[in-house]
Amino acid sequence: MGSLENRVAVVTGASSGIGAALALALSGAGARLALTAHRRDRLEEVAPGCPGQNFALVGDITDPRHRTALLKETEAAFGGLDILVNNAGLGAWGTFLDSTEEEWRSLFEVNLFAPVLLAREALPGMLKRGRGLILNIASIGGLVAHSDKVSAYVASKHALVGFSRALARDLAGTGIRVKAVCPHLTSTEFFETGPGAEEMSSEAEKFREFMDRPEEVAAGVLAGLEEEGLILFPTPRPARAYSKLRGV
Numbered sequence: 228m229g230s231l232e233n234r235v236a237v238v239t240g241a242s243s244g245i246g247a248a249l250a251l252a253l254s255g256a257g258a259r260l261a262l263t264a265h266r267r268d269r270l271e272e273v274a275p276g277c278p279g280q281n282f283a284l285v286g287d288i289t290d291p292r293h294r295t296a297l298l299k300e301t302e303a304a305f306g307g308l309d310i311l312v313n314n315a316g317l318g319a320w321g322t323f324l325d326s327t328e329e330e331w332r333s334l335f336e337v338n339l340f341a342p343v344l345l346a347r348e349a350l351p352g353m354l355k356r357g358r359g360l361i362l363n364i365a366s367i368g369g370l371v372a373h374s375d376k377v378s379a380y381v382a383s384k385h386a387l388v389g390f391s392r393a394l395a396r397d398l399a400g401t402g403i404r405v406k407a408v409c410p411h412l413t414s415t416e417f418f419e420t421g422p423g424a425e426e427m428s429s430e431a432e433k434f435r436e437f438m439d440r441p442e443e444v445a446a447g448v449l450a451g452l453e454e455e456g457l458i459l460f461p462t463p464r465p466a467r468a469y470s471k472l473r474g475v
């Protein structure tokens with residue numbers, strides 16, 4: 228992909244955490260951005276902080292009309308899409324038997340189906356131009372079971388990594404690359420949302436001092452964009468965790 232100057236990126240889940248940090252980093256490197264999430268007030272804080280051209284579109288990424296509008300508005304504003312950052316995601320905390328079918332299905336809607344369906348809609352334009360990058364923000368939980376009580380989350384992120392792997396194979400030779408970013412615990416609002424958030428956030432507090440910062444993750448993502456290989460560990464922590472837990 229080379230320089231990010233004038234490249235066009237869609238960043239989902241740009242209202243906080245890793246998505247907001249990625250938006251700032253990509254924009255700082257010269258990319259033009261379409262930002263999306265639910266929280267208008269938070270997007271309206273992130274967007275003006277981005278030095279380059281950008282616009283924000285509020286909506287739910289699991290809504291097909293929102294996904295189509297996002298890609299259409301990106302095309303209209305910037306004339307095409309170079310980088311799709313599938314970052315929006317949710318956690319869920321609790322034992323497997325306490326989790327409900329509805330929780331599993333809604334988690335997979337956000338963590339797997341939205342990225343899959345956005346990629347499917349973005350790819351024809353990328354294929355026509357013969358270039359592009361699908362950047363799926365997965366997790367260390369997409370490679371190993373990194374914690375107890377996160378079965379639905381780990382399953383959804385393993386599915387996202389598996390999808391990324393298979394898509395990369397299908398797209399070999401087209402000029403379009405796929406990368407699965409696997410961060411470790413990162414200090415964001417992630418632990419305060421999703422099913423079981425109350426217990427998850429008090430559990431997360433015990434590890435807060437060991438967490439990466441979203442800015443570190445974003446810097447590591449940008450630094451790793453040109454690396455060979457599918458999996459991108461944005462900081463040393465997830466790489467270390469992977470070598471320790473890979474059998475789990």
Ligand SMILES: NC(=O)c1ccc[n+]([C@@H]2O[C@H](COP(=O)([O-])OP(=O)(O)OC[C@H]3O[C@@H](n4cnc5c(N)ncnc54)[C@H](OP(=O)(O)O)[C@@H]3O)[C@@H](O)[C@H]2O)c1
Nearest residue numbers: 240242243244245264265266288315316366412413415417
């Ligand atoms: N924090 C960690 O420890 C960690 C570790 C590994 C991987 N990750 C992954 O990193 C990604 C970003 O998480 P984060 O840590 O930055 O947490 P975060 O601060 O809670 O950010 C999550 C983002 O996703 C958006 N979002 C959630 N559901 C959405 C929906 N249905 N439609 C549109 N936007 C939606 C949220 O925006 P609104 O609420 O405004 O909609 C928010 O912008 C996630 O995919 C997560 O799984 C996080």
